[in-house]
Amino acid sequence: MDTLISSVKIAINPQLYLKDPESSELGINIVHNGIDLIKEIGFEEFTFRKLGLQIHSPEASIYRYFESKHKFLLYLNAWYWGWMEYQLLLAISNVSSADKRLEKSVFLMTEGVQNDPNFQGIDIVKMQEIVVAEASKSFLNKQVDQANQDGAYLSYKQFVAKVANIIKEINPQYKYPIMLVTTVIEGAHQQRFFAEHLPRLTNKQNKPHYLSKFYMDLVFKTIKPV
């Protein structure tokens, strides 16, 4: 039975799962409720046993889809960045001005997302909150090199490369386009987290879009040739 609502599907590197979770009811349930549970209790407290209890399936069943909870996090990350790449394509297609394209990219990287009806079921808002709070754990560990070889970060790298290319279009002389992009992405995540938990480490403002304004200003000033 076909459960797809739209014809768009985020392609995920099969090395990140044992059995495609989109191929069965249980798999979809695992991803769904997994997102909810990680959001609720945090990744360190999250276990497949707890997730099993929530979906009334034994722990062992979940292990048939994902090798470990770490790989599950990598899967969610890859999904998120796949989706972000798709959003980027939508946002910049048919926009001829490179400046405008970069503007839209920075906005996408720094603002909170909105739920997308094309991927009903996956709560993208929650997913982004997870990525903001937990993503760095997906690479800041000793298995990073193995995960990297497994292609865990491909979609992230692709996204970054696309935006970096726009920067190069605007200023081919600028030497650090990739660094600038990852600085913005990871920075925006941190600031978002700080605003909620460690306000003295940020400049939270009530103005809408203050975060994207800060980074927009930073990016355009930085790449401007002297």
Place this chain on the structure above:
Amino acid sequence: MDTLISSVKIAINPQLYLKDPESSELGINIVHNGIDLIKEIGFEEFTFRKLGLQIHSPEASIYRYFESKHKFLLYLNAWYWGWMEYQLLLAISNVSSADKRLEKSVFLMTEGVQNDPNFQGIDIVKMQEIVVAEASKSFLNKQVDQANQDGAYLSYKQFVAKVANIIKEINPQYKYPIMLVTTVIEGAHQQRFFAEHLPRLTNKQNKPHYLSKFYMDLVFKTIKPV
């Protein structure tokens, strides 16, 4: 017996330990070898049992100094930022030009440190590598609010505030000095990590100080009034 070599001591919030590790041979051993072991196997693999084996002391003895391995990481972080604040004071004292002071601050935030003979025994190079790789784990979790109340991040906040004040001195109109500082600090950490493990997420260059050059350029362009 007095084991201090210099009269300078980094003050750490006592809430981060049960018994001051600088007050005994064993305590000093724990911190020393703890740094080595975390550096070697990473924070997730690190356990007090393994550390106990390394220093030939029972696990339970270590628990008399630190409540948990999480608090141990918070302690190391606090120590690092206390030391960084001290380095900052040394670097900017007697420098009257605010621009020059900011330049020195950015350099300190983005370059690798060198071992400091005033704190013999503590390997600051290794400590920085730990902070770069593991620090975000010290706040990216559900206990962050508790840890924050315990004053775990005070020395970090103080450091950030000091640099932000220099920015305000240069451009009182600039609205996001703190955000800019934390973006630089956390960004530099990430880039350093990426350069080693995920090179496609950065623009590694062979030039010395390319990292500080990138951030120096970014900071000064960003705060320049339009």
Place this chain on the structure above:
DNA sequence: GCAAATTTAATAGTATTACTATCAACTTTG
């Protein structure tokens, strides 16, 4: 429409982790 293959549920088991508890031996200090 039914046998074969696949998927899931249910249960049990293992090594390790992150601690806590207890008590004797040793050291320091007043």
Place this chain on the structure above:
DNA sequence: CAAAGTTGATAGTAATACTATTAAATTTGC
């Protein structure tokens, strides 16, 4: 030199991150 404090040695516990096994349910291919 006694009392107080520190360390060592050992043991124990609940939970985690898995693996293994087998039976029941479901899907599929002809």
